[in-house]
Amino acid sequence: MGTPYFDYHALAPVIVLAAVALLALVVDFVWKDGGRRAVPQIAGIGMLLALIPVFTLAADGETRVMFGGAFVVDNYALAFAGFFLIVGYVAVLLSYDYIDEGDYYRGEYYVLLLTSVLGMVVLASARDLITIFVAIETVTLPTFVLAGWRKHDIRSNEAAIKYFIIGVLSSAVMLYGMSLIFGLSNSTLLSEIGSVAGGDNPALFAVAIFLTLAGFAFKVSAVPFHFWAPDTYQGAPLPVTAFLSVASKAAGFVAMLSVVALGFFASPNSWQPVIWVLAAASIVVGNLAALRQTDVVRMLAYSSVAQGGFILVPLAVSGDNDAARAGFQGVLVYILIYAAMNMGAFACVIANARRTRSTEIQSFSGLGRSNPAMAVVFTVFLFSLAGIPPFAGWFAKFVMFRAVLDAGTTAAVVLGVLAAVFSVVAFFYYGTVIRRMWFHAAVDLGDTGSPRVPGALVAAMAITTTVVVVIGVYPQLFAKIGDLAFRAT
Amino acid sequence: MTEFYRSYLAVAVLILAAIGMVGFMLGLGRLIRPVRAQEQKYIPYEAGSDPTGTFGQSNVRYYVFALLFVIFDVEAVFIFPWAVNLESLGWFGLVEMTIFVVVLTLGLVYAWRKGVLRWA
Amino acid sequence: MPINYFLILSAFLFCAGAYGVLARRNSVLVLMSVELMLNAVNINLIAFSAQAQDVAGQVFALFVITIAAAEVGIGLAIVLLIYRNLRSPDLDRVEQLKG
Numbered sequence: 001m002g003t004p005y006f007d008y009h010a011l012a013p014v015i016v017l018a019a020v021a022l023l024a025l026v027v028d029f030v031w032k033d034g035g036r037r038a039v040p041q042i043a044g045i046g047m048l049l050a051l052i053p054v055f056t057l058a059a060d061g062e063t064r065v066m067f068g069g070a071f072v073v074d075n076y077a078l079a080f081a082g083f084f085l086i087v088g089y090v091a092v093l094l095s096y097d098y099i100d101e102g103d104y105y106r107g108e109y110y111v112l113l114l115t116s117v118l119g120m121v122v123l124a125s126a127r128d129l130i131t132i133f134v135a136i137e138t139v140t141l142p143t144f145v146l147a148g149w150r151k152h153d154i155r156s157n158e159a160a161i162k163y164f165i166i167g168v169l170s171s172a173v174m175l176y177g178m179s180l181i182f183g184l185s186n187s188t189l190l191s192e193i194g195s196v197a198g199g200d201n202p203a204l205f206a207v208a209i210f211l212t213l214a215g216f217a218f219k220v221s222a223v224p225f226h227f228w229a230p231d232t233y234q235g236a237p238l239p240v241t242a243f244l245s246v247a248s249k250a251a252g253f254v255a256m257l258s259v260v261a262l263g264f265f266a267s268p269n270s271w272q273p274v275i276w277v278l279a280a281a282s283i284v285v286g287n288l289a290a291l292r293q294t295d296v297v298r299m300l301a302y303s304s305v306a307q308g309g310f311i312l313v314p315l316a317v318s319g320d321n322d323a324a325r326a327g328f329q330g331v332l333v334y335i336l337i338y339a340a341m342n343m344g345a346f347a348c349v350i351a352n353a354r355r356t357r358s359t360e361i362q363s364f365s366g367l368g369r370s371n372p373a374m375a376v377v378f379t380v381f382l383f384s385l386a387g388i389p390p391f392a393g394w395f396a397k398f399v400m401f402r403a404v405l406d407a408g409t410t411a412a413v414v415l416g417v418l419a420a421v422f423s424v425v426a427f428f429y430y431g432t433v434i435r436r437m438w439f440h441a442a443v444d445l446g447d448t449g450s451p452r453v454p455g456a457l458v459a460a461m462a463i464t465t466t467v468v469v470v471i472g473v474y475p476q477l478f479a480k481i482g483d484l485a486f487r488a489t
Numbered sequence: 490m491t492e493f494y495r496s497y498l499a500v501a502v503l504i505l506a507a508i509g510m511v512g513f514m515l516g517l518g519r520l521i522r523p524v525r526a527q528e529q530k531y532i533p534y535e536a537g538s539d540p541t542g543t544f545g546q547s548n549v550r551y552y553v554f555a556l557l558f559v560i561f562d563v564e565a566v567f568i569f570p571w572a573v574n575l576e577s578l579g580w581f582g583l584v585e586m587t588i589f590v591v592v593l594t595l596g597l598v599y600a601w602r603k604g605v606l607r608w609a
Numbered sequence: 610m611p612i613n614y615f616l617i618l619s620a621f622l623f624c625a626g627a628y629g630v631l632a633r634r635n636s637v638l639v640l641m642s643v644e645l646m647l648n649a650v651n652i653n654l655i656a657f658s659a660q661a662q663d664v665a666g667q668v669f670a671l672f673v674i675t676i677a678a679a680e681v682g683i684g685l686a687i688v689l690l691i692y693r694n695l696r697s698p699d700l701d702r703v704e705q706l707k708g
Contacts, residue, residue, distance in 0.1 A: 022595060029602040130669050137676045144683050148690060157691045164687055165639060168680050169630050172646035175673060176623055179650045179666075183612075183657035188665045552689060556682045563678040566671055 010064040010073040012053035013081055013121050020046030021114035028107025035107050040096050043110035047089040047117065054082045069189050070128035076332075076485040080124035080254050083336055086463075087247045088117035090343050093460035094350060095239040109149065112142035113243070120251045127262060129178045129188040132255055133171075136219070139251045140167050143244060147236040159235025163244075166218055166228040174215020180208035181263075190263040198266030206270035212259065213274050219252030222312060223281035226305045230289075233301035238353060241297060242346035245304045246339045253311055257331050260315060261324075268319030275316040276411060280418055282309025287422040290429045296349055297359045299429055300342070303385060306426065307338050313400050313419050320407035329482035330403040336478055337396040337471060341384040344464030348378035351453045351461075361433055366442030374453060375437045377461050382430040384468045387423055392471035395478070397423060553605050557597070564593055615656035623649035636688045640681055647677045 008015070024042045028035045057064075063074040091113060099109050119138025126132040144167060148160025182188055184205050185196035197205075214225065221229040233241045264271045286306030293299035311334045318327025349359060351374055356363040368375040384391035397419075404416035471478050532539070571578070571586050578585075600606060622645055629642025651670045658666025 022592065025595065025599060029599055130665070130672055133669075134672055134676065137680075141676075141679055141683060144687065148687055151690055152694060154691070154694050157687065157694060160687045161636065161691060164684055165630065165636075165643075168643045168684065169627075169646075171680070172623075172626070172643055172650065175647065175650040176653070179619075179653035179657065179669075182666055182669065183616075183653060183660075186657075186661045186663055188669060552685065556685065559678050560682055563675050566675060570671075 005066060007064045007066055007073075009053065009060075010057060010066065010071075012057075013050045013085070014118065014125075016050040016053065017046065017114060017118040017121060020049065021111055021118060024107065024114060025111045028111065036100070039107040039110050040092060040100070043114055044089060044092045046114060047085050047092065050121070051082060051085045054078055054085065058082070067128075067131075069191055070131050071122075071125050072127045073125050077125040079332065079481050079485045080250075081121045083339065084117055084120040084124065084247065084250070087243075087250070087339050087343065088113065088120075090347075090460050090463055091117075091239065091243045091247065093456045093463075094242055094343070094347055096456040097354075097454040098237065098239050098350060109146070112146055116140075116142040116146075116243075116247070120247060120254075123251055123254055123258075126255075126258065127190045129182065129190070129193075132258065133175065133178065136174075136251065136255055137171065139248055140171075140219070143240070143248050146240045147232055147244070149237050149240060153235075155235040156237065157235075159232040162228045163232040163236075166225075170215045170218030170225070172215075173211050173218070177208045177211030177213075177215060180204060181212065184208065190259065193263040194266060197264050201267065205267070209264050209267070209270045210274055213256065213271060213278075216252050216256040216259070217278050220249050220256065220308050220311075221305055222278040222308050223285040223305060226282070226285070229305060230298045230301040233304075234295065234297050234359075238297070238346065238350045238359075241301075242343055242350070245300065245346070246342050249304065249308065250335050250339055253308075253331065253335055257315065257328065260318075261328050265319070265324070272316060272319045272411075275312055276415060279309050279312035279316045280415060282306060282312065283419055283422045284309075287425045287429075291425065293429070294361055295359050296361050296364070296433065299361065299433075300345060300349070303426070303429070304342060306422065307342070307385070310397070310400055310419060310423075311335060311338065313415055314403035316415060317404055317407035317409070317412040320409045320412055323403050323407035323412070325486055326399070326403040326406040328486050329479075330399040332485055333399045333478050333482045334396040336481070337384075337392045337468075340464045340467035340471070341381050341391075341393055344461060344468060345378065345381040345385065347457055347460045347464065348374060348381060351457050352378075354453075361436060362440075362443050364433055364436045365440040366437070368438040370442060371453075374461075377465055378437065379434050380465060380468060382434055384472065386427050386430040390469075390472045392468045392475070392478075395471060395475035398475075399479075399482070553600075557600060557605070561593065561597070612656055612660050615652055619649040619652040619656070621649075622646070622652065636691075637685075640684045640688070643684075644677060644681065647673055 020042060024039050024046070027042060028039050031038065057073060058075070058078045061075070063072065065072050092110065095109065095113070099106075116139050119135050119140075119142075123132065123135035123139060126135050144160060144164045147163045148156050150156035178188075181193060184201065185193045187193060187196075218225040218228075229245075233245060236244065260271055260275075282305055286302050286304075286309055290299050290302035290306060293302060311331055314323075314327040314330030314334065318324045318331075352364060352367065353359050355371075364378075367378070380391055384393035387393040387397040400419065401416060404412050404419075567589065568586065571582060575582055626642045626645030626647075626649060629645065630639050633639050633642060651673055654666040654670040654673070658664065658670070
C-alpha cells in the first residue's frame with residue numbers, strides 16, 4: 001500500500017481552512033476576554049488566506065487528481081472553492097455586529113461557520129460518493145447548530161429542530177440512493193458510475209438516482225421538498241439565514257451538478273424528468289407563495305425557492321441535444337450571481353432590522369427618505385433578483401434561457417415559457433418592497449434601534465453591490481469563469 | 490437446504506436449547522418450591538434497599554457525558570483500519586493518526602475548558 | 610446467499626424508519642427512526658461490498674456510522690434545548706411546532 005499521493009499545493013485551501021478553524025477554537029477557549037475581538041478577525045482573515053492558494057492553483061491551471069480520483073482540483077472545483085470562500089467572508093461580515101451585540105456571543109459561531117465553509121470547499125473537489133457525502137455533512141451539521149443559535153428563543157429552536165429533522169431525513173434518503181448506486185455500479189467513483197450509467201441498467205438504477213436527487217432536493221429546498229425553508233429562515237438568526245439561503249443551498253446545487261454532470265449524465269431518462277419536475281414546481285410554487293408574504297424574510301425564503309427553480313432549469317435541459325455545456329455553465333453562472341444578489345439583499349434586511357427591530361415588509365416604508373443610500377442598494381438587489389438589466393440578475397436569466405434554446409426540445413421550451421411567465425410574477429413581490437421604500441411614508445414602529453449601519457455590513461453591501469453591478473454591465477467575466485470551469489469536462 | 494442455511498442450523502439448535510434449559514429450570518423450581526404470596530415480594534428489587542418513587546427520567550446531566558462518550562467511542566473506528574495497516578503506512582500513517590487524535594483531543598480540551606466535565 | 614435477502618431487509622428497515630420519522634410525535638423516537646434508516650443504508654453497503662469484494666462499501670459504512678453519531682449528538686442537544694425552554698417534560702409539546 002505505502003504512502004498515498006499527496007499534492008499539498010492542491011490541498012492548501014482545505015488545510016488552511018481546517019487549521020484556521022482549529023486556531024479559532026483554541027483562541028476562543030484559551031483567551032476568553034480577547035477572543036471576542038480576535039475570533040471574528042481570525043475567521044475573516046482565514047477565509048481570505050485560503051483564497052490565496054485557490055488563486056495560485058487557478059494561475060497554474062493544472063488539473064490535479066488525488067486519492068484514486070476521489071478528490072480532483074480542476075477549474076470547476078477552483079471556481080466553486082473561490083466562490084464559497086468569498087461567500088464565507090461576506091457571511092462573517094454580516095455576522096460580526098449581529099453576533100457581537102446580541103446576548104449570544106460565542107466564539108464557536110465562527111468556528112462552526114469556518115467548518116461549514118471547509119465542507120463546501122471539499123465538496124467542490126469531491127468526485128466520489130463517499131467524499132461528497134462526508135463533505136455535504138460537514139456543510140450541514142454546523143448549520144443545524146447555527147440555526148438554533150438564539151438558545152432561549154423558542155422560534156430559533158423551532159427553526160433548528162425542523163431544519164435538523166429534514167436535514168437528517170434527506171441525508172438518509174440520499175444515502176440510500178447512493179448505496180444502491182454503489183451496488184449497481186460497484187464503485188463509488190463518479191467517473192466509473194458515469195461509464196456504467198450509459199449501459200443497460202435495471203430499473204433499480206433509476207430508483208437509486210431518484211432517491212439521491214430527492215436527498216439533494218431537500219438541501220436546495222426545491223418544491224416539493226421546500227416546506228422547512230420558510231420556517232427555518234424566519235426563526236434562525238438573520239446572518240445564519242443569509243448563509244443558509246446562499247451558501248448551503250449552493251453547496252446542494254454543486255453536489256447535484258457534480259453527480260449529474262460526472263456521474264448520471266449518460267442515462268438522461270432517469271434524471272432529467274426528476275429535475276424538470278423539481279424546477280417547474282419550484283418556479284410555480286415559490287413565486288406564487290412569495291406573493292402572499294408580509295414578512296420580508298419569508299418572502300425572500302420563497303423567492304430563494306423560486307430562484308432555486310431557475311437554477312435547476314439549465315440542468316433540467318442539459319441532457320437534450322448538445323445543451324450540456326450551456327446547461328452546466330448556466331447553473332454555475334446562476335449560482336454565482338444568485339449568491340451575490342441574495343447575500344446583498346439579506347445585508348439590507350439585517351441593516352433595516354437593526355434600525356426598526358422588525359422584518360415586516362411595512363418596516364421598509366419611507367426608507368427612501370430616511371436612508372436613501374441603503375434604499376438604493378436594496379433596490380439594486382431586488383431589481384437584480386427580478387432580472388432587470390443592467391444588474392447581474394438579467395445575465396443569470398439570460399444564460400438560463402440560452403440553455404433552454406440550445407436544448408430546443410418541447411419539454412425544454414415548456415419549462416422556458418414557465419420560467420419566463422413566472423419571472424414576470426416575481427416583479428410584483430419584489431416591486432411591493434421597492435414601492436414601500438420609495439412611495440410610502442414611514443410607519444411608526446415604536447421602539448426602534450440605532451439607524452447607523454455598522455462598517456462590516458457596509459463592507460458586505462459594497463462587495464455584493466460591486467459584483468451585481470459589474471457583472472450586470474460586464475457579464476463576460478462570469479461567462480469566462482463558466483467557460484473555463486467546463487473546458488476540461 | 491443450501492450450505493448457508495445449514496450453517497445457521499447450529500444457531501437454531503442453540504436457541505432451542507437455551508429456551509429448553511430456562512423452561513426446565515423455572516419449571517423445576519415451580520414444582521418443588523412452596524408458594525406463599527406476600528405483598529413485599531412484588532416490590533421491585535433495588536439492590537436490597539427499598540425503592541424510592543417510580544421509575545423516572547434520567548438526569549439531563551448524564552446527556553453531556555453520554556454524548557462525549559459516544560462521539561469519542563465512535564471516532565475510534567477510524568483507528569482500527571489504521572492499526573491493521575500500520576506497518577505498510579509507516580511514519581506517514583503515524584503522523585496522520587497523530588493529527589487525527591490531536592484534533593479529537595482538542596474537542597475534549599474544549600469540553601473541559603467550557604466546564605462540561607464538572608459534575609455540578 | 611442471494612443479495613436480495615439483504616436488500617429486502619434493508620428496504621423494510623428503511624421504510625420502517627421513514628414511517629417513524631414522518632408519523633412519530635416524540636422527537637427522540639424520530640431520532641431513533643433516522644438511525645434505523647441509516648442502518649438500512651449500512652446493510653446495503655456491506656452487502657454490496659461483500660458481493661463485489663470491494664472494500665469501498667465498508668469504508669462508506671464506517672463514515673455513515675461516525676457521521677450518524679455526530680448527527681444524533683446535535684439532534685439530542687437541540688431537543689434538550691427545546692425541553693429546557695418549554696420547561697415541560699411533555700415531548701408532545703415540541704411536536705406542536707412541527708409544520
